[in-house]
Each structure stands twice: as C-alpha cells, then as structure tokens.
Amino acid sequence: MDLERIRNFCIIAHIDHGKSTLADRLIEATHTVSERDMHAQLLDTMELEQERGITIKSQAVRMFHTENGVEYMLNLIDTPGHVDFTYEVSRSMAACEGAILVVDATQGIEAQTLANVYLAMDNGLELLPVINKIDLPSARIDEVCKEIEDVLGLDTSYAPRISAKEGIGIDEVLAAVIKYLPPPKGSPDAPLKALIFDSFYDNYKGAISYVRLMDGRVKPGDEILFMAAGKRFEVTEVGVFLPSLMPTESLSAGEVGYIAASVKNVSDTRVGDTITNGRGGVAEPLPGYKHVTSMVFCGIYPADGADYEDLRDALAKLALNDASLLYEPETSAALGFGFRCGFLGLLHMEIIQERLEREFDLNLVTTAPSVSYHVITTTGEMLVIDNPTNLPHPSTIDYMEEPIVDATIMTPDEYVGAVMEICQDKRGVFKNMEYIEETRVMIHYEMPLNEIIYDFFDILKSRTRGYASLDYEMKGYKRSDLVRLDILLNGEMCDALSIIVHKDKAYARGRSIAEKLKEVIPRQLFEIPIQAAIGGKIIARETVKALRKDVLAKCYGGDITRKKKLLEKQKEGKKRMRQVGSVEVPSEAFMSVLKMD
C-alpha cells in the first residue's frame, strides 16, 4: 500500500480516562470486527484485564477507513496506562509515527498523562490530543484544554471533543488521525528492516514476532535474520491483526503485522531486535530499546511444597510472553523451595501473582516486596542485594545505598498539605511544586523506592480521597542508613519475614509487623512470642496466647458427619500453614507485613 495512506498510532492516557473504550469505538466505526464478535474492551484479551479494566499487554489491530474518497490503513497499537508498564508503552511507540492522547474532561492531566506525553515526545511521535467524556456534567472542557496547552504545550484548537462511551465524535477522531498524524517513511524496495515490538508464543506456530516494517518486504519462504540473536529462519507465515491473527501474502514498509518462522525459543525473538533479510540485509540494526530493569522483588513459593515443579513451569510460561518478568530459584528455611522474582513495579507483581493463581491454579506464598540495594563492604566490594536474607553481617558492611525515584504527584490544591506530610513521612525530599491550573498542583519529590513499594500509594489515595495521581521514574542510588529487621517466632528467626528498612523507621515497622502477626497467627498449643529484632536486639514483642480449648461439634445421637467435615476442613486449613520452627504460620502472614495500618 502507498505509504501516504498508512497511519501507525497508539493511544496513551492515564488509567480510566477512556483509552480502551475509544479503541473499541474506532474498531466499531471502521467495521473491523463483526457486530457479533464485538464486546467491550476488545483488545484486553486477558481475563484479568477485563476484570480490572486495565491494559497489561499491548495489542494491535489493523483498520481501514475512507476519508474524502481515499481508503487509509490505520494500525492501532493499544498500550497499558500504568506506570509499571512504561517499558511496554515505549516499545509500542517505537512502531508508531503518532499518538492519540486521551484526556478525561472531568479529571484533566494526571501524573501518568504527563509521563506518557514525555515518552511520546522522546520517541519523536506527533501527538493528537482528544478530550474525552464531554457528555458528563462535571466536564471542564475549556479548563482542561488550557491545562494541556499550558502544561504540555500542545495545540488543542484541532483536538476532537468526544465521548467514547456515547460514541460522540468518533468520526472526527478518525479524520484527525489521517489529517494530523504523519504517514510512515521508508521504502518497500530497500532491504528488510523490521522492529520487533512484541513477541508471543503460539503452540503451533512457535514464537511469533510483532513487527513494524521500516523498510523492505517480507513474505512466506523468505529467509530472515534476527540481528541481535544472530539466527536465521525461514518465514512460514506473515499477517496482520484483526485483532486476531490474519495471514496475508506479504508485509511491506510502513506496515504493522506479525512474522512466524517456526522459532522454537521466544528468547530468539527478542523484543527490540531488528529483523532483516537473510542475504543482502542491512548492516546496522535499529536502535532497539533500553534493557528492562526490575524495580521490585519478592519471593514466590508454592503453598504446598509438592507444587514446586508446577510453579516453575507456570513462571516459564508467563515469562515466554513477558520479557520483564525475571525469576531464579531460591530457598528459604521457612518456605522451602521457591523463586526470587523481579518485577517492573507493584502492579506488575500483583498481576503476575494473580495470573499464577488463576491461570495455573496454584496456591502461593509470597514474601514482602523488596527493592535492590547496593551494599559496599569493608573490603570495597559492591554487592547487589534484593533479598534481605542475603544481607551480609553488619560488621562487614561499610555502607549501603538504596534506589531513589523522582516522584510526580498531581493533586487538587486542597490536599497539598496532606500530600507533603505523607511524602515527608516517607523520607521524601521536596523538589518543587507548580500550579497546573487554578486549583491543581504538580509536586515533585525525590523518594526512596522502598517507601513507595510499602504503602505509599494506598495512603496517598486514601488521604486525597482518590484525587491524587502518582508517577515515578528511577533516578539512581543514594547512601542511606539501612538495617535489616528480623522477626523471631517462638525464639526462632523466620527468614521469609525479614525486611530491609531505614533505621528511623525500624521501630515503628517492627511494632506494626509484630502486631499484625499476632492477629494472623492462630493460637496454638503453646504460647508464641513474636519478636522484632535488629542485629539481635529485640525492639518489639507481642504474644499469641496458648490455646486453652479446642473442641469440635457434639457427637451425640450417632451423627458424626459434621465432626468429620470439621476435621477435614481443619486438615485443609493446615495445608495453607507453614511450619516455622515449632510454629504454624498461615500463608497470608508473609504478605501481611506490608499491609497498611
């Protein structure tokens, strides 16, 4: 197809601003999917995405639209909106020339809007602002337009004002995409140069690469080279997204589609890699992407030790389609065999845990999340520690560093006091504050990441009645006075409950963890002291009193069925318990240490 008649674009937005709804409307308006097959959030194919109303994984769809008698091919790449998935968003952006920026007319710019806009600008994308939810009585269209102009520097005079939910202004969006977003450049006759922006494992076709062709052509039978992997394959199928996979005869420059080549290992179709011709291809690959770094780590263990193999297989399957999920085996004295996993953020962690439990029917025990610390030993060596258990003895530590992020918080100005108080309490360092409109401010703080992954977001939301939004990006490491807080149950240390905290926070955290454990650990045959300790010094203590009475149902009249049922239930319950020394600890105890007070 003539490049002038192709538009490759993505939609970016803050969570809940209507990104997936707009995508649905565009698909409907272009009759890409039959009415029978259409349903809400069409591109969010995971059950979890549908349920939570979020996008986790990018999806692409090819649409056709006729404007002024000319037919255009529109390739839409749907992207996640949450801070954790910035990496995923930036990958999609590299395959596009433009982006629709959806802003909720009742909410205005949020922290994630800003982050996504900067990301789009870094990727050289043309931006088309779209004002959504204009049908709502609380819509502040003019104010929000002014905000976009002042804060983002985007012209809103041509921005469509729409209601994706009500289907208002959808044709205008299509027209604006064609008019204002640039067509791709490139030459179909040049050597093949295709960027892999995603990959997916199909049981029949092998690893499938989602690609954007910058130059050249590709068709079944062609020999191709994955440049970074250095491997050659014969193309078995090419095609486009409708959004299901639809084979085509070929793909050419400017188009978005997929390539299957009987690739056995997903690791060969590395996201960010460049595909070129097997012979006579390009010499230089495309720039690719930054390597993904895990921000949050936790231990994941099967609740029933016998499920270890199943957990390993499940992680391997998830990792096939999620390059940002890292895992390696680890052992814990309390929890046995499991895995240390690295995630992009808390939401990513939560989603992986939920998918493991749901899609693979596993019962898990997860430990409190940790970040990655730098430990500089007295011998001058630097260790990277993401599991508190592995922290060397304090006498061998010269000093430690913790990861710091730049946090951007947007909030109505009435909550500025509350927000600052929270940030201060979480060891934040104030950077600056600016008004983005009369009553809304943007505050910048430098914050330790380990405070953010604790309960920062929950507290921020609850103290601002849900109005504040947060975005953060990694800034670097900073020297910090950190200690390991250990928990002893009946005198025995439970490795899975250790955490690394700032010294000033240790007492409060120790107390609160001991109190929480007292609530979740059931009374047992003997009294159980719960102690929090730093380097052998006890800083908090609670006691779970011994059980005095534990008698089941009556057993009279010869009916023992109820008693048997209760015993079976008890046996089931026991399976969810972990033996830590002499103490039985319920699985949820290991996560309870991070719950908000």
Add this chain to the structure above:
Amino acid sequence: METLGLYVHIPFCRRKCAYCDFVSYPGRDAQMDDYIDAVISEARLYADTLGSHSVDTVFIGGGTPSLLSPKQFERMAEGLKSCCNWNVSEFTVEANPETLDADKAAAYAASGVTRLSLGLQTHDNAILQRIGRRHSWDTFLRAYETAVKHIPDINVDTIFGLPGQTLDEYLETLRRITALKPAHVSSYALKLEEGTPLAGQFSGVDEDLDREMYHAGIELLESAGLLQYETSNFAVPGRECRHNLKYWTGGEYLGLGVAAHSYLRGDLPVRFGNTRDMDEYIRMVKDGRRPVVQQEALTPDDERAEYVMLRMRLKQGIAFADYAARFGRSFEDDFADALRGCEKAGLIERTAQGIAPATKGFDLQNALIGMLLERL
C-alpha cells in the same frame, strides 16, 4: 448374632430452646400418631438388618420424647418390639422435667424402659428462663422424684458456660445433682450453634472460665463417685450408657426417624442419615422407601480415622491390642510420629493398654485428633 443399638428420634417439642440446633418441630403435635406409624413402618423396611441382629440397647432421643402420651409411647415400643429380636437390657428415654408425670413414668417402666435422661441444664431459674427452658429447679426435683420411683437408672443433663453463669453457680448445680445420687451425669460445654437465637445474643463465656468450669466439674463429680468415661459423660462405675458407648467404640446402630443416623458393618461398613424434613420422611416411608438422604461407605482408612477420632473421646482411650485385633496393624507403627508429638504437647498419657487423652487432650481434643490423623 451381632448386637445392634436402636435409636429413635422424636422431633416434637413445645418450644425450641435458645441453644438447640437438633431437629425438632414445635407445634406439630397433631402429626405424632402419623409419625409413630412411620417409625414402625421404617423399622419394617430394615427387616434384613433387624433379622440378623439382636437389639440390646434402645435410645429414644429428641426433640422431647416425653411429649408422647403414655399410649403413644406404648404403641411405639410394642411396634418396635414386634419387628426385631428384642433382647434389650438398656432402654433409655429422654425427658424434659415439665413433661414428665407419674403416668408416663409408669408407662415407660411397663414398656421396659431402664434409663431416663432428664434435661436439667442448670438449677438457676433465671438462666433457665433466659435459655428458653420451661422448667424450674422445683419442677425438676418433682420430675426426678417421680422418675426414681419407676426407673432404675437416671441421667441428668447439665450445661456449663451458659450466659450469666458463674463457676460457683455451675458447681452448685452439680452439688445439688450429686446429692440426689443419680447413676449418670452428662455435663456439656455450651456450644453456640450458628443460627440459634442464643448465638445471636451471646458470644460465649471467656475460654479460661470455660475450662475452669470443666476441670472443677470433673473433680466434683468424680469425688462424688461419678467417674468420667467420656469427654462430657460421668457415671457410677458399671452404669455408663452402653448405647452411647456404641457410637464411640464402633458398635452397630440403626437410627429411625427424621435426621436419624445409622452405622452398620455388613460386607462393607456404611454410615447413612435420614431426611431432616418430617413430611418428606413420612411420605417416603409410606411409599415403602427408606428415607435415607446421605450415605457413605467407609474405606479401611476411614474406619481407622473414625476409630481414632471416636475412641479419643473416651477416658480409657485406645488399647493397642484392640486396634491390632480390629485392623491387623500396629497402632504404634501407624502413628509413631504423631504419638511423639502428642506426648510432647501433653495431650496424651500412656496407659497399661495403650494411650488415653490427658486433661489437656480433652481441652484440645480437636488439636489432638488433628495431630493423630495428620498423616492418615
């Protein structure tokens, strides 16, 4: 011929007690005659079982069996006798004090009743009223005096941990009872059953008080010559309830009536239970069908688990030789790890024959059984 216990459930009562979750229906006395007919018809549906067994114990429970008129009672007893090998040496009827009179007691005796179980619960009239009982201490005393004139063995039922009850009040109840010198006393810890009115108003006494009552109660009863033989049961030696012992020692029993349960060991041991719906019960029996709605065949492992679960309610516990004779295996091998754990936790004691629950084992019976059965 194997012996068999016969249980008959009488689901009638004047009014539900506030703590009761047994199957009983107030205000349906008009159905008593139909019900008695149904019970006798049901017994006939078990002609094979009854023909191959000798019935040696009978227990009429409820509900309030003493609501039946003397005539109704006699008719039911005669009906049952007519369809089994009747070699009954223990025949128990449950009675509420306010419904027992001399005519009924005489009718019971005439039908062969040897044991009467009177539901006192507490001597404290205020508490009796609060828990929905219709008698007073004086009513009970009169009923007791009437009963002893006709029936050789009397059991008195009591409950501790009632709302407003103190340790002293509970012990006073036991003192008053032991002064009457009954052959048998049952003393149950109040169990708040979900859905009962009492469970909605009262969250139970403090656990420490509950245990204090239990331990002091055992001491008082034993010093009065009523020795504990099961979690909640005490008797003058030799006068334990042999029917109830069947439940805990694997004896066979056939339950008749709504919600009644049975345990039979034919080629394959089986437990089954009747419908809880009185109309359905009567209808099914009339149609010539056994009114069974749940049934479970027991595997050898089930049998062993039940053996442990039920025997450990008994003061005498488990005799290793009996276990070996019953299952052809060694108890000490089967439960080696669990035994060590239970002993270390102070839940069991070694006896000359095997093991028995320690006091702590009665307090923490659930944990004890759980530990023993963990590997099974």
